[in-house]
Each structure stands twice: as C-alpha cells, then as structure tokens.
Amino acid sequence: MTFSEPSPAASESPQVPLIVAIDGPAGSGKSSVSKAVARRLGYGFLDTGAAYRAFAWFALERGVDTSEAEAVTATLPYFDYTIGTDPDGYAVLVGDTDVTEAIRDPRISATVSAVARVPEVRAFLTALFRSIAREQPLPGIVVEGRDITTVVEPEAEVRILLTASEEARMARRSLEISTQSAETVAEQLRSRDAADSKVVEFMSAADGVTTVDSTHLDFEQTIDAVIDVITTRTARNSHD
Numbered sequence: 001m002t003f004s005e006p007s008p009a010a011s012e013s014p015q016v017p018l019i020v021a022i023d024g025p026a027g028s029g030k031s032s033v034s035k036a037v038a039r040r041l042g043y044g045f046l047d048t049g050a051a052y053r054a055f056a057w058f059a060l061e062r063g064v065d066t067s068e069a070e071a072v073t074a075t076l077p078y079f080d081y082t083i084g085t086d087p088d089g090y091a092v093l094v095g096d097t098d099v100t101e102a103i104r105d106p107r108i109s110a111t112v113s114a115v116a117r118v119p120e121v122r123a124f125l126t127a128l129f130r131s132i133a134r135e136q137p138l139p140g141i142v143v144e145g146r147d148i149t150t151v152v153e154p155e156a157e158v159r160i161l162l163t164a165s166e167e168a169r170m171a172r173r174s175l176e177i178s179t180q181s182a183e184t185v186a187e188q189l190r191s192r193d194a195a196d197s198k199v200v201e202f203m204s205a206a207d208g209v210t211t212v213d214s215t216h217l218d219f220e221q222t223i224d225a226v227i228d229v230i231t232t233r234t235a236r237n238s239h240d
C-alpha cells in the first residue's frame with residue numbers, strides 16, 4: 001500500500017447515523033409520534049418496547065415462570081429476534097414466527113414488566129438496540145422506549161422525554177383498545193408504569209434531555225414540537 005491510499009478501515013467505515021432518543025411513559029405517544037417524525041425526516045425508527053414484548057411472548061411460549069429471574073435469563077440464548085426499522089411498516093419476528101400482532105395482546109402487556117426488570121435481559125436487549133441503530137442504512141434513526149436517553153443512547157445527538165398527563169395517556173390508550181373497559185385499561189397502564197418506574201426513570205427528564213409535554217397538543221402539534229427540538233439541537237451541536 002502506498003502512503004496516499006486511504007486505509008480500508010477509513011474508506012469502508014460506515015457513517016454513524018444521527019440518533020434521536022425518545023423516552024416516556026405508556027400512552028405518551030412515543031411510538032406513533034416517533035414513527036411520524038422518522039417518516040418526515042427520512043429516518044429509520046426503532047420501537048424498543050417491541051423487543052421486550054417479543055421476549056415476554058417467547059418466555060410464555062416456552063412455559064417459563066416469568067417471576068423467576070433465573071429461568072427468564074436462561075431463555076435469552078434461544079431468543080432469535082428480528083425487527084424492521086422502516087417507519088412505514090415493520091414486522092416483529094421471533095425465529096420464523098411473525099409476532100407483530102401477538103405482542104400487543106393484554107396478556108403480554110401484563111407480563112412484560114416482569115421480564116424487563118431482569119438486568120441480564122436489559123443488557124442483552126440494550127446491545128441489540130445499539131447494533132440495530134448503527135446498522136440501518138438511513139442517515140438517522142428515531143429510537144423510542146423507556147431508557148434510551150439514559151442507558152441505551154446517552155450520547156445521542158437529540159434526547160427527548162415525551163410526557164402527557166396520566167388522564168390524557170389513559171384516554172388515548174383506551175380509545176385504541178376496544179376489548180377492555182376504560183377502567184381496566186387505565187388500571188393496567190398505571191400498574192405497568194409503576195412496575196417499570198422501579199427499574200428505569202422515565203417520568204422526569206435526565207440532565208440534557210428536553211421534555212415535550214403533549215397533554216394540550218394534538219398529534220400534529222406534538223410531531224412539530226419534536227421536530228423543533230431536533231432542529232434546534234442539531235443546529236446547536238453543529239456550532240459546538
């Protein structure tokens with residue numbers, strides 16, 4: 001190799017995508033707003049809650065007692081997980097089984113916090129999220145969940161906490177779920193938030209994280225508010 005030739009590592013090293021990290025409680029609009037933002041910006045989208053849900057589904061399929069952390073951890077090496085990052089539609093696969101719909105079942109919502117509290121599960125999925133975010137082909141990716149701004153991508157260029165009052169979140173979620181009463185949906189959401197809060201902090205913004213409160217914003221206004229934060233943050237970072 002002559003001195004002037006670029007090294008293979010330099011010429012082949014992939015561009016690191018711009019990462020937009022969004023956290024928030026259940027029903028705050030993380031998934032729907034993040035998807036719309038990604039679409040508008042031509043970015044990828046990663047729903048990290050889908051992986052926790054898919055792992056809960058897998059553990060139940062295998063007959064694991066999800067209250068037993070050791071049994072849950074022992075299941076991890078067999079968890080073969082695939083998710084797309086296209087905001088216009090993505091399938092969630094465990095092995096060859098499409099679980100995109102199945103993971104939204106109330107049975108999974110009721111179980112997911114138990115597997116999400118196991119540190120080995122969190123470490124395994126965190127590593128997976130980081131590699132998916134870096135391997136996708138678009139110039140940026142919106143990654144949403146509970147601990148993206150604090151644990152998965154604390155160095156992300158843009159970090160946002162998306163919140164809404166409990167009342168607004170319950171009302172939005174119960175509009176989506178017709179198979180259960182509004183009271184049941186509200187109670188399940190409340191107990192899931194309470195269980196999840198013991199493991200990760202997503203009710204208040206960590207240092208450097210911008211809060212977007214959508215309680216009094218409609219869907220379009222929330223998308224605009226998030227895009228505003230992204231625009232401001234990226235402009236500021238490019239001047240740093």
Ligand SMILES: Nc1ncnc2c1ncn2[C@@H]1O[C@H](COP(=O)(O)OP(=O)(O)O)[C@@H](O)[C@H]1O
Nearest residue numbers: 026027028029030031032172214217218219222
């Ligand atoms: N600002 C908003 N105003 C009204 N409805 C909203 C708003 N943001 C999200 N929604 C709706 O609320 C519901 C829950 O949003 P979702 O994205 O599933 O929340 P999360 O992923 O945080 O649980 C969806 O039906 C979504 O369309």
Ligand SMILES: Nc1ccn([C@@H]2O[C@H](COP(=O)(O)OP(=O)(O)O)[C@@H](O)[C@H]2O)c(=O)n1
Nearest residue numbers: 026027048049052112113116145146147196
């Ligand atoms: N980054 C994340 C994302 C989800 N989760 C867990 O996964 C569950 C489902 O996440 P989700 O994003 O699908 O939940 P919703 O708020 O959309 O109902 C949460 O209740 C958490 O237990 C997590 O622990 N960490």
